[in-house]
Amino acid sequence: MKRNLQKSILLTIVSVFVVFLLAACGTTNNPSTSSDATEKSAATDKGTTSAPTHLNVALFWLGSNLDPAEEWNGWTLTRAAIGETLIQFDENMKLVPKIADTWERVDDMTWHFHIREGVTFHNGNKVTADAVKKSIERSIELNERGKATVPVASMTAEGQDLTIKTTEPYASLLGNIAEPLFIIVDTSADTSKFKSEPIATGPFMVTGYTPDQEIQVKKYDGYWGGAADVDTLTLKYIKDDSTRALALQSGEIDVASNVGRSSLALFQDKSQYTIDEIPSLRTQFVWFNTTNPLLSDPEVRRAISYGIDREMYANTLVGGQAAKGPFTSALPFGYDKITGHDYEPEKAKQLLDGAGFKDADGDGIREKDGKKLSLQLILNSAYESDSIVAAAMQSQLKEIGVQLEMTSYEDLTDHQKSGNYDLALTSINTGITGDPQYILDFYFMTGAEWNVGGYSNPKLDEVITRLHSEFDVEKRYALAAEAQQMILDDAAYMFLTYTPINIVSKSTVQGATMYPIDFYLLDRNIKVGQ
Template identity: 85%
Template sequence: MNFIRRKSLMLMALSIVMLFVLAACGSASQTTDGTDKSGQSAQSEQTDQSQPGKPTHLNVALFWLGSNLDPAEEWNGWTLTRAAIGETLVQFDENMKLVPKIADTWDRIDEKTWHFHIRDGVTFHNGNKVTAEAVKKSIERSLELNERGQSTLPIASMTAEGQDLTIKTTEPYASLLGNIAEPLFVIVDTTADTSKFSSEPIATGPFMVTSYTPDQEIQVKKYDGYWDGAADLDTMTLKYIKDDSTRALALQSGEIDVASNVGRSTLALFQDKNQYTIDEIPSLRTQFVWFNLKNPFLSDPEVRHAISYGIDRDMYANTLVGGQGAKGPFTSALPFGYDQINGYSYEPDKAKQLLDDAGYKDTDGDGIREKDGERISLQLILNTAYESDSIVAAAMQSQLKEIGIQLEMTSYEDLTDHQKSGNFDLALTSINTGITGDPQYILDFYFKTGAEWNVGGYSNKKLDAVINQLHSEFDVEKRYALAAEAQQMILDDAAYLFVTYTPINIVSKSTVQGATMYPIDFYLLDRKIKVDQ
């Protein structure tokens, strides 16, 4: 059976499963050197790994690929850290603790001053030494080119001497360490031709880019001069396969050896431990919905509260997508006040009463409520390449109809432009809310008035004041208390719809070693990845 036929049958089977699931919901309530550029496929390039001493190669499927490979632009640094191409000064380990990377030590001198010692012996992929001055220039480049740079690191000045880097911030900034670990600040050699960084970044990781095809794949090889010792694996092809089911089928067919974020409905295909290894963990990702508060219905807090009571988060998690029903923006795996906040339970009768009291009635008997002659019909946008989003959106559509709200769904390959332009009523996606190991970053970027990703237009000045307190509060427990206070304000306003905390996984052939899932999913591969010969 060929690959296309198997994919068709799998998608058909998945569709049948979805019909049963939704029926149940309704009844319940509800190029540089040495690389072959001939165009030969990565699979045919793969060497015979059964012969000792032969070069080893892996084909890896990525669920997301940025606009290019320049880490200073957009969110592209995430690709470089996932592919073990780029590194930051410090990094989070599998236990969410900050560990040394390019910087081997650091100290906070005072509330605005930090000192980093740049590890001796680190070189860029072109062989140039990584000095404090090189790090300074790299960070300055990211601050200049990326619109979120200054708000992520509000730097007043940097000084470099030998291997010593001193950073002064414009204000007391307690979250600096976690923020500087964000892949926006992958360290690159700015003395190289930076105009080529979109396809050939010169970074410090255990693998270096040999070729790049936009929206398709990255070819890498091990960097022999890597400061922590050269990788065992010789080369990799990292393929962009955005659809969850397609990634699973590519792994099953043998087209790829490692796949990240395989859809939950297809994990059963890989239960044979003699053939595959599954590493699935609770993630720091929260699946949630932006409300566009410019919509006249969604500007009414009673409608938002009704929607919040009208969906069954626990059922979505337990039955449809795994994980845990969401309470607020941060998962229970993060110590940011989860136990101190009150979220929304599934109470459809309460949702109906809220709408009744607010004057939303179904006057024509079609099942959809109206007010002032306007039906509550809302557009939800989503990316259907992500299986969990598609499944949850369909279930939400069914349950909200039961309380008298019509939900129309529109899917796009990329939601970014539509979110930024306000071209939506509701937008469903998921974000990693723990990317800096601290609550400040996410609260600053998603919930503060006028924030870059506050695309729904939510504003609460009291919330802004609480978030601002985080900037200068260095006591950890007080920071977490402030985070809990901020979350409760967001929930009381029903400003967003928090749905599930989704699990994440990496699935590999049993011959692959070192494919480990990190809670922060901008890490994926490192120098330990290898294949048995």
């Protein structure tokens, strides 16, 4: 089923918005068909083991600490099966029940959630609607992303019933509240300890944490879906792709996510390893710092974009698919309706000529008014695919007279937000809410949190804002396509590839499954086979 992921996502993601339409008519989700019932039945038929079972798992990213309300730390907690949200996406991008077992849209600004009975926090406290309310309020208070993605006018809790009223019609609320920022935690506990020991609801609970190194967890026997088979896990932070592969090969770890493609050949023996690789929703792309005078001219940015060969990067260097816009073709957000930049080096040269950049001194690098067209590209040193593509870009851009100097960092965040760069290469999962609004809001709106290149287009802002109150699915996709074309016409960013993702495990490990949204990794089904 997952091998037909692109078709599957296209069909099933519409179900996210069917919820909107059905709920408007008073229809409520039926959890009886969810995977939760299967999980519970499986939990009642568990065998016994003579000794505790333990697995070592490598994470490619860890975050600043374990408090899900801070920064992007919640992603670590969902990958490690420590924390859960009200609802989440399954492997086909369909919203499924989690802490909430049913939900409905009462009207354009009112949503009702029923909190599942029998869910407890890791300290044994019951999860009620009031506990959920206070957890969501905490995330909104502590994280700017929370205020922007769940614009709450009011929340009311009674028993297991939670009602959220938004400040405006907000069509993407369901997908946004599934983001790990909104992991449900027990705010009645000592929240000052959440940086190292969050009290959440997942099948595993934290027993030890060493910043920038590892997390120790054990199974939570009171988990509502049934206790996990594995007793304990060590989640090790190994940021370098090649190092993760070596650790798996040596036996230091049992499971690794995002093994570099050049290392996958080491794990082809099916008697020893299992590889689960799927197309992802992750887009590799380049920010232009539009505040740099050399890059403030859209014609220069277009020239650079025409000067790189995305098809070669995808087919030869890193796998996956050549990118056209921010959203992969697996998402029905208008990919087939937009026109991107192909590899046309002669057109690139013409555009640079027209912009006044000439190679006056014959050194192969163009200049204008005595200023060389020399640009700094920053990238993450740990990501193999980024390093490979950056080297190819450097070579190809030199052919059109653009000098690219590369600087690698272990973490790009501070450097990107400082604005002290010309181009920044990275990748993001652009389908994390099953809807285009989230990414457009946070990366492309004027002044947005992650619009670190300073790009601004008031007409684009207006189109994105219209998404907030448009509930019709096809109209939402049309607006998304219109927004993407504006971004491409301005050449505000360069979209390079849609990269595949993988999880590699020892053959004795069962239940290690790759999801398109890569903030999921483990769940209660992870176990060591016989």
